[in-house]
Amino acid sequence: MTGTCHILIVDDELEIQRLTKRFLGQYDLRVSVAGSGDEALKALQEWNIDLVVLDVMLPGMDGFETCRMIRRTSRVPIIMVTAVRDDADRIMGLELGADDYMTKPFNPRELVARIRAVLRRAADRAQGGDVPGTRVGFDGWSLDLERRELRAPDGSLVTLSSGEFAMLQAFIRNPKTPLRREQLCDMVQGREQGAFDRSVDVQVSRLRRKVEADPNRPALIKTIRNVGYQFCADVQPIAESVTR
Amino acid sequence: MTGTCHILIVDDELEIQRLTKRFLGQYDLRVSVAGSGDEALKALQEWNIDLVVLDVMLPGMDGFETCRMIRRTSRVPIIMVTAVRDDADRIMGLELGADDYMTKPFNPRELVARIRAVLRRAADRAQGGDVPGTRVGFDGWSLDLERRELRAPDGSLVTLSSGEFAMLQAFIRNPKTPLRREQLCDMVQGREQGAFDRSVDVQVSRLRRKVEADPNRPALIKTIRNVGYQFCADVQPIAESVTR
DNA sequence: CCGGCTTTGTAACAAATTGCTGCACGGCGC
DNA sequence: GCGCCGTGCAGCAATTTGTTACAAAGCCGG
Numbered sequence: 001m002t003g004t005c006h007i008l009i010v011d012d013e014l015e016i017q018r019l020t021k022r023f024l025g026q027y028d029l030r031v032s033v034a035g036s037g038d039e040a041l042k043a044l045q046e047w048n049i050d051l052v053v054l055d056v057m058l059p060g061m062d063g064f065e066t067c068r069m070i071r072r073t074s075r076v077p078i079i080m081v082t083a084v085r086d087d088a089d090r091i092m093g094l095e096l097g098a099d100d101y102m103t104k105p106f107n108p109r110e111l112v113a114r115i116r117a118v119l120r121r122a123a124d125r126a127q128g129g130d131v132p133g134t135r136v137g138f139d140g141w142s143l144d145l146e147r148r149e150l151r152a153p154d155g156s157l158v159t160l161s162s163g164e165f166a167m168l169q170a171f172i173r174n175p176k177t178p179l180r181r182e183q184l185c186d187m188v189q190g191r192e193q194g195a196f197d198r199s200v201d202v203q204v205s206r207l208r209r210k211v212e213a214d215p216n217r218p219a220l221i222k223t224i225r226n227v228g229y230q231f232c233a234d235v236q237p238i239a240e241s242v243t244r
Numbered sequence: 245m246t247g248t249c250h251i252l253i254v255d256d257e258l259e260i261q262r263l264t265k266r267f268l269g270q271y272d273l274r275v276s277v278a279g280s281g282d283e284a285l286k287a288l289q290e291w292n293i294d295l296v297v298l299d300v301m302l303p304g305m306d307g308f309e310t311c312r313m314i315r316r317t318s319r320v321p322i323i324m325v326t327a328v329r330d331d332a333d334r335i336m337g338l339e340l341g342a343d344d345y346m347t348k349p350f351n352p353r354e355l356v357a358r359i360r361a362v363l364r365r366a367a368d369r370a371q372g373g374d375v376p377g378t379r380v381g382f383d384g385w386s387l388d389l390e391r392r393e394l395r396a397p398d399g400s401l402v403t404l405s406s407g408e409f410a411m412l413q414a415f416i417r418n419p420k421t422p423l424r425r426e427q428l429c430d431m432v433q434g435r436e437q438g439a440f441d442r443s444v445d446v447q448v449s450r451l452r453r454k455v456e457a458d459p460n461r462p463a464l465i466k467t468i469r470n471v472g473y474q475f476c477a478d479v480q481p482i483a484e485s486v487t488r
Numbered sequence: 489c490c491g492g493c494t495t496t497g498t499a500a501c502a503a504a505t506t507g508c509t510g511c512a513c514g515g516c517g518c
Numbered sequence: 519g520c521g522c523c524g525t526g527c528a529g530c531a532a533t534t535t536g537t538t539a540c541a542a543a544g545c546c547g548g
Contacts, residue, residue, distance in 0.1 A: 100344075100361070117344065121365065146420045147476040148466050159461070161505060162469035198525090199507050205527055206506090216526090225515085225524070405495055442535090443497055449536060450496095460536095469505070469534070 004190055005050040005119060006030045010040040010066065011081070012059055020053070023108045029115065030191065035059075037066035048187045049076055051119055053111070054098075056082040064096060071097040077122045079114060081106070136172055138233035139220060141211065143172065150211075163188065164207045171221065171231035180228040204229055249294040249363060250274045254284040254310065255325070256303055264297070267352040273359065281305035285313060293320055295363060297355070298342075300326040312434070315341040321366045323358060325350070380416055382477040383464060385455065387416065394455075407432065408451045415465065415475035424472040448473055 007029050009020050017033045024031045032047060034040040037058055043049065052070065056063035067078055078097065083104040099118045102111065134146045140153030148165055150158045160168065170179065170187040181200045185193040188203065208215045222230050253264050256279045265275045276291060278284040281302055287293065296314065300307035311322055322341070327348040343362045346355065378390045384397030392409050394402045404412065414423065414431040425444045429437040432447065452459045466474050 099365075113345075117342075121343065147463075148474070162467070162471075163506065196509095197507085198509085201525065202507075202527075205525095208526095223525070407496065440499095441497090442499090445535065446497075446537080449538095452536095467535070 004028050004030050005115075006032065006048060006186070006190055007115065008040060008043055008047070008049045008052045009033045010035075010037070010052060010058065010063075011055040012036065012057075016055075020108070020111075024112065024115075027112050029112075037061035037063075037069065040066055041069060044070065044074060044076065046183060048190065051077045051079065051115055051122075053079050053081060053115070056080060056084075067096045067098055077118045079111075079118060135238040136235050137238045138172065138175070138231075138235045142238060143168065145169065158210055160207075160210065163203055164210065167203050167207050168211070171229075172235050175231045175233065175235040178224045178227050178230045184228060200228075248272050248274045249359075250276065250292060251359065252276050252278060252284065252287055252291070252293045252296045254278045254281070254296060254302065254307075255299040256280065256301075257299075260299075264352070264355070268356065268359075271356050273356075279303075281307075281310035281313065284310055288314065288318060288320065295321045295323065295359060295366075297323050297325060297359070300324060300328070311342055321362045323355075323362060379482040380479050381482045382416065382419070382475075382479045386482060387412065389413065402454055404451075404454065407447055408454065411447050411451050412455070415473075416479050419475045419477065419479045422468045422471050422474045428472060444472075 021031045077099045080101040166188045261277045324345040410432045
């Protein structure tokens with residue numbers, strides 16, 4: 001994984017939320033919180049979460065149910081937290097899909113250690129999981145997500161900086177969808193957008209310069225006023241060429 | 245992963261050996277014991293171990309060192325055990341390659357749960373070959389891991405220094421994955437990366453000079469800003485020539 | 489032990505990337 | 519038209535990375 005990871009804490013106790021947020025922040029981890037299962041699911045859609053710390057005891061949908069729901073759409077690593085020691089066996093025994101668990105009360109440093117461990121393991125196997133096809137096409141262009149290479153319709157190679165590639169990747173993962181600036185900032189740089197932060201606009205501008213036929217009249221990356229940007233092309237997966 | 249798995253307990257306390265053996269036996273797990281790091285390495289060569297439970301406190305070579313030694317030759321899952329709570333951070337923080345850890349005293353049932361969890365995860369990713377063939381190819385190049393010889397697409401021999409070889413090996417073991425500088429530093433030199441340590445960058449530069457067609461426009465080893473580097477080629481094992 | 493060779497870490501400088509700021513432009517409500 | 523707000527983007531500065539030079543450390547044959 002990259003530098004700072006984005007952790008989602010799901011717990012309805014405000015005190016826990018506050019403490020965890022503060023503590024994890026010290027360890028170069030970015031933290032968002034959700035107070036219920038529903039909020040958690042929403043946050044997962046919205047943000048680019050690297051790991052979920054999920055309390056079992058929750059109002060409404062409980063932790064087990066939430067875990068199951070998350071697993072329907074995502075493989076994000078999950079650490080479950082329970083106050084009841086006997087839940088431990090259940091968590092690991094039942095095939096909930098959790099990656100680890102802890103019992104309350106826990107040492108915050110241990111939480112950090114486990115988060116790191118689970119993230120590392122997730123990174124290890126993060127080979128096939130992310131995108132089924134490794135290459136995609138849009139409007140004549142083709143992008144190889146593994147080789148990080150972009151080819152223009154005429155077949156020429158267009159070099160992208162890391163930031164430009166990340167931004168294009170964000171768009172390609174969410175085509176035909178308006179993406180808010182905060183979301184783009186999160187997906188591209190994994191950080192929160194500051195108060196007068198215009199860096200997303202600038203990056204979009206730089207990307208447009210490379211992929212738009214006429215950067216003054218954007219056809220691929222449209223601006224949505226008061227919202228953000230939207231990638232307008234169809235994105236199709238491309239079958240691997242038969243190089244083997 | 246069904247059937248009985250073979251667990252190796254590494255601990256010098258006879259009492260622990262006895263208890264663990266008895267308890268795990270009840271759960272359809274086969275148990276062997278080793279009293280020291282040396283014995284553990286020997287047992288791993290001799291038997292087909294599915295998982296190692298490794299105590300940190302050992303006579304002679306301690307658990308950390310033992311873990312590193314094991315990882316030189318094997319990816320067998322390892323759960324570390326420590327009596328000192330503060331070791332926890334070290335175990336997971338330092339990239340030792342352990343898969344999980346527990347603090348003494350622990351509930352035997354929890355040990356079973358963790359063993360199962362780790363085995364399940366190991367099974368998940370058991371697609372990449374356990375035994376890496378001794379020769380691999382990428383993008384026309386071929387690398388003989390035993391002889392430590394690299395051949396260019398035209399068949400000519402390219403000499404690599406040991407550092408360059410180690411770095412290439414690290415990349416080949418993790419293709420198409422962004423590797424952080426700290427990880428590379430650990431894998432190549434087995435040490436932590438200091439504050440203003442640029443040695444990884446320099447080594448990458450030197451390696452590029454030898455394997456990239458155009459070192460100014462890297463196609464194999466791409467830079468990922470604020471993260472590290474990524475090896476972008478397909479890596480295939482090469483069948484041994486039929487001398488056997 | 490010496491002298492020449494290679495390897496490797498560190499420092500220094502060059503190049504690339506990126507965030508930020510200021511200003512221009514264009515749409516919108518009035 | 520006028521002011522206001524949001525966006526585009528050039529220019530600059532800060533950060534990150536690439537490369538080279540050099541020195542220390544290791545290696546080897548004598």
